Amino acid sequence: xxxxxxxxxxxxxxxxxxxxxxxxxxxxxxxxxxxxxxxxxxxxxxxxxxxxxxxxxxxxxxxxxxxxxxxxxxxxxxxxxxxxxxxxxxxxxxxxxxxxxxxxxxxxxxxxxxxxxxxxxxxxxxxxxxxxxxxxxxxxxxxxxxxxxxxxxxxxxxxxxxxxxxxxxxxxxxxxxxxxxxxxxxxxxxxxxxxxxxxxxxxxxxxxxxxxxxxxxxxxxxxxxxxxxxxxxxxxxxxxxxxxxxxxx
Amino acid sequence: xxxxxxxxxxxxxxxxxxxxxxxxxxxxxxxxxxxxxxxxxxxxxxxxxxxxxxxxxxxxxxxxxxxxxxxxxxxxxxxxxxxxxxxxxxxxxxxxxxxxxxxxxxxxxxxxxxxxxxxxxxxxxxxxxxxxxxxxxxxxxxxxxxxxxxxxxxxxxxxxxxxxxxxxxxxxxxxxxxxxxxxxxxxxxxxxxxxxxxxxxxxxxxxxxxxxxxxxxxxxxxxxxxxxxxxxxxxxxxxxxxxxxxxxxxxxxxxxxxxxxxxxxxxxxxxxxxxxxxxxxxxxxxxxxxxxxxxxxxxxxxxxxxxxxxxxxxxxxxxxxxxxxxxxxxxxxxxxxxxxxxxxxxxxxxxxxxxxxxxxxxxxxxxxxxxxxxxxxxxxxxxxxxxxxxxxxxxxxxxxxxxxxxxxxxxxxxxxxxxxxxxxxxxxxxxxxxxxxxxxxxxxxx
Numbered sequence: 001x002x003x004x005x006x007x008x009x010x011x012x013x014x015x016x017x018x019x020x021x022x023x024x025x026x027x028x029x030x031x032x033x034x035x036x037x038x039x040x041x042x043x044x045x046x047x048x049x050x051x052x053x054x055x056x057x058x059x060x061x062x063x064x065x066x067x068x069x070x071x072x073x074x075x076x077x078x079x080x081x082x083x084x085x086x087x088x089x090x091x092x093x094x095x096x097x098x099x100x101x102x103x104x105x106x107x108x109x110x111x112x113x114x115x116x117x118x119x120x121x122x123x124x125x126x127x128x129x130x131x132x133x134x135x136x137x138x139x140x141x142x143x144x145x146x147x148x149x150x151x152x153x154x155x156x157x158x159x160x161x162x163x164x165x166x167x168x169x170x171x172x173x174x175x176x177x178x179x180x181x182x183x184x185x186x187x188x189x190x191x192x193x194x195x196x197x198x199x200x201x202x203x204x205x206x207x208x209x210x211x212x213x214x215x216x217x218x219x220x221x222x223x224x225x226x227x228x229x230x231x232x233x234x235x236x237x238x239x240x241x242x243x244x245x246x247x248x249x
Numbered sequence: 250x251x252x253x254x255x256x257x258x259x260x261x262x263x264x265x266x267x268x269x270x271x272x273x274x275x276x277x278x279x280x281x282x283x284x285x286x287x288x289x290x291x292x293x294x295x296x297x298x299x300x301x302x303x304x305x306x307x308x309x310x311x312x313x314x315x316x317x318x319x320x321x322x323x324x325x326x327x328x329x330x331x332x333x334x335x336x337x338x339x340x341x342x343x344x345x346x347x348x349x350x351x352x353x354x355x356x357x358x359x360x361x362x363x364x365x366x367x368x369x370x371x372x373x374x375x376x377x378x379x380x381x382x383x384x385x386x387x388x389x390x391x392x393x394x395x396x397x398x399x400x401x402x403x404x405x406x407x408x409x410x411x412x413x414x415x416x417x418x419x420x421x422x423x424x425x426x427x428x429x430x431x432x433x434x435x436x437x438x439x440x441x442x443x444x445x446x447x448x449x450x451x452x453x454x455x456x457x458x459x460x461x462x463x464x465x466x467x468x469x470x471x472x473x474x475x476x477x478x479x480x481x482x483x484x485x486x487x488x489x490x491x492x493x494x495x496x497x498x499x500x501x502x503x504x505x506x507x508x509x510x511x512x513x514x515x516x517x518x519x520x521x522x523x524x525x526x527x528x529x530x531x532x533x534x535x536x537x538x539x540x541x542x543x544x545x546x547x548x549x550x551x552x553x554x555x556x557x558x559x560x561x562x563x564x565x566x567x568x569x570x571x572x573x574x575x576x577x578x579x580x581x582x583x584x585x586x587x588x589x590x591x592x593x594x595x596x597x598x599x600x601x602x603x604x605x606x607x608x609x610x611x612x613x614x615x616x617x618x619x620x621x622x623x624x625x626x627x628x629x630x631x632x633x634x635x636x637x638x639x640x641x642x643x644x645x646x647x648x649x650x651x652x653x654x655x656x657x658x659x660x661x662x663x664x665x666x667x668x669x670x671x672x673x674x675x676x677x678x679x680x681x682x683x684x685x686x687x688x689x690x691x692x693x694x695x
Contacts, residue, residue, distance in 0.1 A: 055363075061533045
């Protein structure tokens with residue numbers, strides 16, 4: 001990311017955010033940024049789910065971040081996937097990817113139908129115009145108290161995707177707990193099911209979504225060409241390695 | 250601290266650098282811990298390859314009164330080897346997470362070193378004499394034919410070249426399900442604690458087959474896990490008191506006299522969140538990566554991602570001082586999350602009770618003087634490696650026009666991080682570890 005000597009535009013102060021409405025089009029909306037952060041976090045969780053010895057502290061912190069985002073999105077009423085007006089292809093990829101990440105492999109095995117993520121919340125449409133002018137640093141839905149996640153889990157919600165999401169998180173922690181001799185098979189069986197999708201998703205992310213989204217989350221400058229995300233690339237290499245092992249065995 | 254001001258300011262000079270010169274860093278050479286012993290004569294480092302290297306300070310050279318003794322390699326040994334946990338099919342890294350010295354009781358030195366799962370007590374002893382003149386053995390060890398012995402002699406010790414031997418005296422294993430992040434020797438010098446992500450165990454140095462669990466924060470249902478232990482330390486004077494820090498930015502002080510299992514803290518140190526700075530990264534950057542008591546035990550210092558906080562043990566609701574290490578990174582948190590740098594665990598250390606030191610990126614490290622309220626940023630780099638070169642303070646330009654000699658945030662090298670630093674217990678000598686090099690700096694004398 002920070003390649004030595006690579007100059008990037010320096011964004012000057014936060015006053016400009018509220019000021020220039022003309023620049024709003026170039027600035028991804030708060031919800032897009034939040035979604036991007038959610039995607040990134042889920043990728044990180046999945047990848048450390050597959051690593052040999054996950055760093056528990058890191059996993060817990062990422063999982064908590066994911067829960068926070070999900071909590072906020074639930075309060076917003078935007079938990080259903082955003083269907084952005086911008087590039088249709090990019091948004092579709094993201095829809096697919098998040099859906100798959102949140103779907104538990106058990107459901108896939110059972111052939112359970114997971115409701116399509118594409119449902120568009122009418123209420124959200126009006127919210128979005130409002131959201132786009134908000135900055136990342138002020139969490140908009142702070143009015144509702146940030147309760148224990150048990151609140152969220154207890155909420156009566158017919159949407160399956162939330163349950164699936166929780167299952168993914170649960171799986172991650174269960175795996176850490178799992179001391180049975182079959183744990184290796186379990187570990188890799190989960191990888192096996194969702195592997196192709198993860199690969200597709202990662203490829204999709206690399207080509208379609210600009211890493212510049214991340215910059216926008218902090219600085220709101222127009223996404224500049226950042227250095228390639230070596231972290232993501234090395235994760236892809238790990239993935240290749242795992243596939244090699246699976247294929248050979 | 251260099252700059253206008255009193256003669257009490259310390260001017261730091263380069264003294265030595267240890268380690269490979271080339272930029273291509275071998276993974277095994279990455280330094281993972283640095284620790285002075287109680288007298289400061291010995292300096293130990295642990296690395297990712299499981300090795301421990303101990304440096305010894307030369308006796309002060311009478312002719313060179315303007316510099317203190319140099320540190321030279323005293324002993325090198327393989328402390329931990331990579332292992333394989335067959336039950337979980339997981340590799341156990343040999344990386345040395347922490348080294349802690351025991352106070353010296355006799356001619357030998359003792360230290361505890363730990364990787365993710367196993368703690369070992371090492372004895373480092375010198376041998377500079379050997380017995381010669383046996384009656385039944387030749388000098389090379391072969392046995393003599395007794396019938397050829399016509400006279401008897403008494404074997405004597407003769408001097409030999411100094412040999413430093415390290416031998417493992419105790420191995421404390423199989424007590425941690427999760428990764429050990431801290432070890433701390435009690436002030437009774439008989440017991441010590443080891444902490445992993447969810448549990449803290451108390452050991453007796455003589456007993457390896459059992460330990461007592463004194464803290465357990467593992468939830469019954471792992472799905473409910475939201476907080477882990479990040480560091481723990483015994484109080485320097487009170488042998489029943491210890492603290493542990495968490496990933497949520499809290500510190501709990503526990504008294505072992507209160508109950509066998511210290512799940513209820515005696516004190517809880519937590520600073521209320523600043524609502525104006527709240528973001529999705531607030532929790533991650535509040536996670537405490539290190540906690541250290543001051544030498545007196547009255548204060549403790551914690552390090553989170555962006556700051557160092559000093560706490561008075563008598564006040565739980567907020568720290569008495571907060572120092573910003575690299576506040577300019579606050580606007581870059583998302584990128585740092587993306588490349589995982591936000592999870593870097595920086596350590597911190599005290600000089601007595603007055604000055605604190607911690608590392609940053611770009612091979613910078615920072616010092617904060619609690620009395621004068623002044624701070625300085627210095628760099629560990631081979632560019633300054635002439636002995637007694639005074640280190641020039643560095644400055645990072647957060648925004649706007651970059652002045653000459655300043656570095657802009659975007660030019661910082663986030664692969665060059667200083668996670669481990671140590672301060673000599675008695676003198677102004679500091680050891681600063683970059684990725685694979687150990688720098689030693691001293692204050693300028695006269």
